[in-house]
Amino acid sequence: MSARRKLATISLGLTLSLAGLTACSTDGGGDGDAAAASSSSPAPDDAASSSAAPELPEAMPEPDLSEVPDPVATVNGEDVAKDEFATYYESQFASAAGQAQMSGEELDTEQLQADTLDTVVDSVVLRQAAEEAGLEPSDEEVDTLLEELATGNGLESVDQFLEVLEQQGMDEETARREAASQLAIQAYIEEEAQVEDPSDEELRDYYDELVAQQEEAAPEGESGASGTAAPQPEIPEFDEVKDQLAEQLRAEEQAAATDELIAALREDAEITSHL
DSSP states (O other), X not given: OOHHHHHHHOOHHHXXXXXXXXXXXXXXXXXXXXXXXXHHSOOOOHHHHHHSOOOOOOOOOOOOOTTOOSSOEEETTEEEOHHHHHHHHHHHHHHHHHHHHHHTOOXXXXXXXXXXXXXXXXXXXXXXXXXXXXXXOOHHHHHHHHHHHHHHTXXXXXXXXXXXXXHTXXXXXXXXXXXXHHHHHHHHHHHHSOOOOOOHHHHHHHHHHHHHHHHHHSOTTOBOTTSSBOOOOOOOOHHHHXXXXXXXXXXXHHHHXXXXXXXXXXXXXXXXXXX
16 A cells, blocks of 8 residues: 555544545435435436436445454554444445446455555554654644534534534544544654655756656647647646645655654554454
8 A cells, every 4th residue: 555545544433434424414305305306307208218228337335344353453452343444444445346346347355354454553553652652632633623624524513513423423522532543643643754845956856757747648749539639738837836846745755754654663563463
């Protein structure tokens, strides 16, 4: 698993519980609205519908956790519950199943479970390290994170955000605990996997590399569907994107440093998989 993907998935149960949050919060009475729209629409002509009936996509498979043990692993003497694994796995399964369906390839659930367990273990060793370092966010910091998550998901308040989480099976105490854990992990990574700001020379080299990649991907004279030369997007000047490049380069270096940090923590940890 790449460092960037690892960073994206080490978001703990709180963030993963948001997988269906937007749909749940915006649908309101989704089924009822859909039924009303259906009943108010004119009935299709039988001949037209029979001749142009669209081919229905295959139903998405459901994750099977019946063979997954509880606990799924033990990390430094701490058991990792099946429920924690399931939160990650169900999120990853939905994405992987969709990709497999589009590509026509068979979903390798055994490999997906192994990858998911790696992600869970990564989050556990990071949390344990953050706790050992004494990193404990304040209530105000937890409140701020919950406010950001509520706003980011189009909700009006933290109370509304917590209500939606409650509907998905996560009570307020658990949500706040997960938020605090996530903040502690972020603080630990920032403390232990520090990266320096890139120099102007590094940014220039990075810019030149991106320009070369774009030119290689879309060579001059490439034709579009009409047979005419496809217009190439204008490449911004270096000074126009310098700040964005610095942010992106720092993020990539932070991801690589975090990858090394996790590898070191795992090497020193006692990890037993029960899968």
